[in-house]
Amino acid sequence: MRLIGLTGGIGTGKTTVSNYLANTYQLPIWDADLYAREAVKPGSPILQSIIQRYGNDILLFDGNLNRQRLASLIFSDSSARTWVEQQIHPFVRHCFVNNIQQLNAKILQNPDRNTPQYADGVLVIPLLFESKMTDLVTEIWVVYSPPEQQYSRLIQREKMISNRILTFEEAQARIQSQMSLEEKCQQADVILYNSSTPEELFKQVDAALQG
Template identity: 60%
Template sequence: MAINNHRLIGLTGGIGTGKTTVANYLANAYKLPIFDADIYAREAVQPGSSILNNIAERYGADILAASGALNRQQLGNIIFNNPQEKYWLEQQIHPYVRDRFVEAIERLPLNSTAVLVVPLLFEANMTDLVTEIWVVFVDEQQQLNRLIERDELTLAQAKARINSQMSLQEKCNKADVVLDNSSTLEALLKQVDAAIKA
């Protein structure tokens, strides 16, 4: 796969830091194609998929909702408290997600700019798919507050989700661009404008 002709922005950060806000802005303001790991990961576990069958085999039929779809909340309760199970699940899903990214990149016209939104860019070893890495950063208290509010989690659940990922500071240390989302939306978007024009 030739990524040399493209500008491929790997957009990452922690859970609840504002990746979606940045991706939506890049799509709307700059008309950039957005490829989203979360969408591919949801596709990977659609009813009837071999990956979903593997998950049901491992955790029992209770992991499925009445509709046959994955019960995400129940799966979350298992994997966010058990690193080994989280690792097992990622081994099922990450190869599928990587293949979808590769297909999307190969379909791009020459010399394109595109955005790959990959929450686990480092953890899933997908940095080779991008030409630069942008990390969206907030301080830990803001991250907790946003997560509790957005996903209606308890403090313990929110902390478990944050702790299941590489620390934000470590991600920032590996980034080409750090977007600080701890003040206003306007301040964040100004940083995005500067980064895209760099």
Template identity: 50%
Template sequence: MRLIGITGGIGTGKSTVTNYLHSRYHLPILDADIYARAAVAVGSPILTAIGQRYGDDILRSDGTLDRPQLGEIIFNNPVERQWLESQIHPYVRHCFDREISRLQPDATAVLAIPLLFEAKITDLVTEIWVVSCDLSTQIERVMQRDLIDKTAAIKRIESQMPLAEKMALADVNLDNSTNITDLERQIDLKISNSI
């Protein structure tokens, strides 16, 4: 079984890589972000714990999590971020274990895990691909995606393990600093001979 772990920094283009692997090579994508959203679904024990810790103001009127408000808390307080991750990471790990057990023994699958190193779940994958880009591009992408200012974007980037450290631990490094054509060419070179 070939399990490709896609990771990198916030705003580096991890989703672009996983989307291409799915559309071009028809690989199944197991996505940590989807599992993390399920972890805080209305009525879930984890959402209840978040409400108890931060008060009812952390919930919207329909009972869903107010993500921007939670982001303000965790990106400004490492202790709170660690607490939240201690709630969500075990659930996400369980989801990955369940889905991997359903794959065929000769399957190739992609595991999209932004916090692969931080969550200490590198044992889930057989190879690690890190998506990177230059810092100015990364800051710009985070600002546009999350509709935040430069200071907030930098704070979110700095809340993660440094990109250079991730790149040093990678089996494959993909540079997404230029354009989509170049990125896809790099992906094709790394995967086409093995599928």
């Protein structure tokens, strides 16, 4: 079974790569960010724990988690970030394990199936190393961008999502909250350099997938 662990820093282009793999190669994409959102949906035990720690001010008017407020708390306080991650990461890991087990079951039920041409699945995990989930994948792909592009993309993304402009200090705090890209690249099987055009990035993806 070939399971690709796709990771990188904030704003490096992980979503661009995962969308390309899904649309061009029809690969199953399992996204840690989606599972993390599910973990804190209204009524969930994890959201209740967060409310107990930070109070009802951590919620929006509709009962959903105020992600902007939580982000401002955890990116300025490493102990708060560690606590929140300890609540969410086990749930995310459980989701990935379930997906892998279901895939294994399908393989056992169809032992004569054709071997997938490229891969069985892609696990998109921004905190792949930090959350200690490398054991779930068979190879690690890191998307790398130069720092100046990373900052620019992060600021543009936040403006699109929340119509808010991050300060340089806020962007820096978010980027530096993760393991450095250099450290991630040292542990990668594949490094995708996203510093030029999407077409150049996709060529690297094609080569890595087919190689």
